[in-house]
Amino acid sequence: xxxxxxxxxxxxxxxxxxxxxxxxxINKGEIHVIMGPNGAGKSTLANIILNNxxxxxxxxxxDFEGENINELKTxxxxxxxxFMSFQTxxxxxxxxxxxxxxxxxxxxxxxxxxxxAFKKELEENMKKLNMNPSYSTRDxxxxxxxxxxxxxxxxxxxxxxxxxxxxxxxxxxxxxDAIRTVSKGINMYKNSxxxxxxITHSTKILQELKVDYVHILVDGKIVKTGxxxxxxxxxxxxxxxxxxx
Amino acid sequence: MKTQLKEVDNxxxxxxxxxxxxxxxxxxxxxVIREISEKKNEPDWMLELRLKALKTYNELSMPTWGPDxxxxxxxxxxxxxxxxxxxxxxxxxxxxxxxxxxxxxGIPEAxxxxxAGVGAQYDSEIVYHSIKxxxxxxxxxxxxxxxxxxxxxxxxxxxxxxxxxxxxxxxxALHYAVWSGGSFVYVPKGVKVDIPLQSYFRLNAPGAGQFExxxxxxxxxxxxQFIEGCSAPKYNEINLHAGCVELFVKENxxxxxxxxxxxxxxxxxxxTKKVVVDKNGTIEWVTGxxxxxxxxxxPMSILNGENSKCEFTGISFAGKGQxxxxxLKIVHNAPNTSSVVNxxxxxxxxxxxxxxxxxxxxxxxxxxxxxxxxxSLMLDSISxxxxxxxxxxxxxxxxxxxxxxxxxxxxxxxxxxxxxxxxEEEAKAMIVRGFANPISKELPLxxxxxxxxxxxxxxxxxxx
Numbered sequence: 142x143x144x145x146x147x148x149x150x151x152x153x154x155x156x157x158x159x160x161x162x163x164x165x166x167i168n169k170g171e172i173h174v175i176m177g178p179n180g181a182g183k184s185t186l187a188n189i190i191l192n193n194x195x196x197x198x199x200x201x202x203x204d205f206e207g208e209n210i211n212e213l214k215t216x217x218x219x220x221x222x223x224f225m226s227f228q229t230x231x232x233x234x235x236x237x238x239x240x241x242x243x244x245x246x247x248x249x250x251x252x253x254x255x256x257x258a259f260k261k262e263l264e265e266n267m268k269k270l271n272m273n274p275s276y277s278t279r280d281x282x283x284x285x286x287x288x289x290x291x292x293x294x295x296x297x298x299x300x301x302x303x304x305x306x307x308x309x310x311x312x313x314x315x316x317x318d319a320i321r322t323v324s325k326g327i328n329m330y331k332n333s334x335x336x337x338x339x340i341t342h343s344t345k346i347l348q349e350l351k352v353d354y355v356h357i358l359v360d361g362k363i364v365k366t367g368x369x370x371x372x373x374x375x376x377x378x379x380x381x382x383x384x385x386x
Numbered sequence: 387m388k389t390q391l392k393e394v395d396n397x398x399x400x401x402x403x404x405x406x407x408x409x410x411x412x413x414x415x416x417x418v419i420r421e422i423s424e425k426k427n428e429p430d431w432m433l434e435l436r437l438k439a440l441k442t443y444n445e446l447s448m449p450t451w452g453p454d455x456x457x458x459x460x461x462x463x464x465x466x467x468x469x470x471x472x473x474x475x476x477x478x479x480x481x482x483x484x485x486x487x488x489x490x491x492g493i494p495e496a497x498x499x500x501x502a503g504v505g506a507q508y509d510s511e512i513v514y515h516s517i518k519x520x521x522x523x524x525x526x527x528x529x530x531x532x533x534x535x536x537x538x539x540x541x542x543x544x545x546x547x548x549x550x551x552x553x554x555x556x557x558x559a560l561h562y563a564v565w566s567g568g569s570f571v572y573v574p575k576g577v578k579v580d581i582p583l584q585s586y587f588r589l590n591a592p593g594a595g596q597f598e599x600x601x602x603x604x605x606x607x608x609x610x611q612f613i614e615g616c617s618a619p620k621y622n623e624i625n626l627h628a629g630c631v632e633l634f635v636k637e638n639x640x641x642x643x644x645x646x647x648x649x650x651x652x653x654x655x656x657x658t659k660k661v662v663v664d665k666n667g668t669i670e671w672v673t674g675x676x677x678x679x680x681x682x683x684x685p686m687s688i689l690n691g692e693n694s695k696c697e698f699t700g701i702s703f704a705g706k707g708q709x710x711x712x713x714l715k716i717v718h719n720a721p722n723t724s725s726v727v728n729x730x731x732x733x734x735x736x737x738x739x740x741x742x743x744x745x746x747x748x749x750x751x752x753x754x755x756x757x758x759x760x761x762s763l764m765l766d767s768i769s770x771x772x773x774x775x776x777x778x779x780x781x782x783x784x785x786x787x788x789x790x791x792x793x794x795x796x797x798x799x800x801x802x803x804x805x806x807x808x809x810e811e812e813a814k815a816m817i818v819r820g821f822a823n824p825i826s827k828e829l830p831l832x833x834x835x836x837x838x839x840x841x842x843x844x845x846x847x848x849x850x
Contacts, residue, residue, distance in 0.1 A: 191805050195801075219805050231796065233802070235820025241806075
């Protein structure tokens with residue numbers, strides 16, 4: 142079953158062309174990985190799927206569950222079940238992690254959430270992610286270390302249970318243990334009905350995941366698609382052979 | 387938080403009752419002042435003071451700095467509007483439309499649940515006043531100011547104009563010429579009033595001025611929390627608020643003075659507040675300023691005694707057509723005094739927020755500490771925010787820090803919240819409430835909720 146289908150997508154940031162005819166199809170239950178050199182358009186891809194106003198679609202189409210979502214606002218896309226883990230999550234003073242997640246969950250659910258069950262689930266998830274429970278009362282990402290910010294993104298993913306989770310360099314800047322925790326979080330979330338799109342520079346995060354497809358993104362286009370062996374190849378040999386193709 | 391947004395009733399603050407009064411004066415002449423004084427049946431010394439203040443008003447010139455006040459025409463302002471009722475000690479006796487207004491503002495309910503005493507002013511006079519019996523037994527006085535002039539003449543004479551002199555500036559002279567209503571509080575030595583007192587000032591009459599006088603004396607070792615609320619419905623003509631707050635905190639005394647102002651956007655709010663703090667005394671100011679067309683408001687703290695302290699926590703929110711010029715003045719006039727200032731402002735739709743601070747550390751105020759932090763948040767590129775600090779430090783032995791941050795609301799932060807399914811409007815409101823949070827949490831719960839509601843109201847429909 143098709144979940145996300147991107148057709149011949151051209152995207153600009155300001156006047157600069159970033160994506161130049163990108164095609165990508167993700168089915169339910171799959172884990173996809175996007176690798177590529179700096180500036181290839183990896184983060185642009187993640188951001189345009191959620192309609193970051195800093196980017197603009199010039200042509201092409203993004204379909205989610207068979208419906209064109211080009212015109213949908215960011216929050217509408219999120220409520221349809223698309224999630225993005227940020228490379229540098231925003232610090233938002235004065236809003237606690239708990240209250241933020243409650244607001245997000247309430248925005249998505251038809252019925253008001255049950256506070257007790259919500260808190261219990263939050264506590265359990267934090268435990269599994271090796272997060273200090275005190276973080277739930279702290280201001281959202283304010284003064285969090287790089288690692289805590291990334292874990293907090295995974296915590297949000299586990300709480301909101303999206304259909305598609307896009308992880309934009311969630312592993313960058315993390316130590317080995319933190320990367321393992323993040324992988325554990327992804328495995329906790331993953332089931333046959335949902336999908337993950339991982340944007341990464343390294344194969345470490347992939348070791349404990351069952352990856353279905355690896356795509357190489359160069360200069361705004363996917364130039365090669367393979368399985369997890371492609372990721373190992375890139376790790377050894379770099380992108381040289383895919384640049385100037 | 388989402389549900390709270392829905393609960394906001396847009397119309398509470400805008401309830402307009404019929405412009406009914408038992409007596410009214412318009413303009414500012416000697417005749418008008420004699421009429422007011424006669425109507426109040428006050429002692430001669432008060433009439434003389436009013437006339438002297440009028441003379442001072444006519445002699446002083448308009449401020450040459452700050453927002454434009456040229457729309458203010460004193461000959462058109464209703465200087466005294468006596469409501470169609472006298473002061474009552476029970477809400478049941480207050481005329482229905484007036485009572486309904488205060489009901490909608492939640493005053494009688496708050497009184498039952500969380501206040502030790504309440505004063506409610508409607509136009510120029512207090513219409514309701516109450517204080518818990520236990521406090522009366524402990525010698526606490528909380529009454530309307532007109533009554534205090536008659537019932538406690540010695541106390542009033544001892545303190546009235548002693549904190550804020552008639553000659554301070556043009557609008558304080560105006561205030562003393564036509565003052566009416568307000569509250570008088572005396573907390574005797576050692577008495578701790580644990581539950582707050584609240585005075586609420588409601589201006590209903592179009593084109594009128596409100597000139598209430600609040601005087602609070604916290605005697606040695608005593609403590610008090612006082613809350614002041616203000617609002618008015620919106621009219622097309624200019625209304626004026628030129629109240630005066632005189633506060634005295636004696637040795638080892640403590641006073642927290644909180645204000646939530648939500649004047650309508652035709653109001654010129656030219657209010658004056660000042661405190662004199664003695665040895666080991668503490669003043670805490672907490673203010674939230676939302677309404678008014680123009681505000682000029684700079685509460686002043688004079689730290690006169692050794693070890694005295696001042697804490698100022700304030701927020702202002704300027705929307706379309708609003709120019710809020712607010713800040714504070716502090717004089718460190720004794721050794722080991724300290725002041726902590728935490729000010730925030732939010733501007734949107736072309737609103738202007740100016741933070742003005744004037745901090746003096748006198749030569750004798752050695753080992754004093756000053757810490758000022760002000761932060762501004764602009765919600766769009768047409769709004770303005772300025773910080774104008776004046777620091778005059780006359781001794782070397784002082785710790786002084788000043789931090790100012792001015793910024794626009796972050797599009798990335800809005801995007802971040804929206805990627806979690808939160809709408810743009812709610813995302814903005816969450817960021818603004820978060821920004822205001824350090825201030826709201828200083829307020830008693832009901833007022834923190836009110837402040838969040840005011841923020842939501844201000845933001846409503848701000849998404850194009």
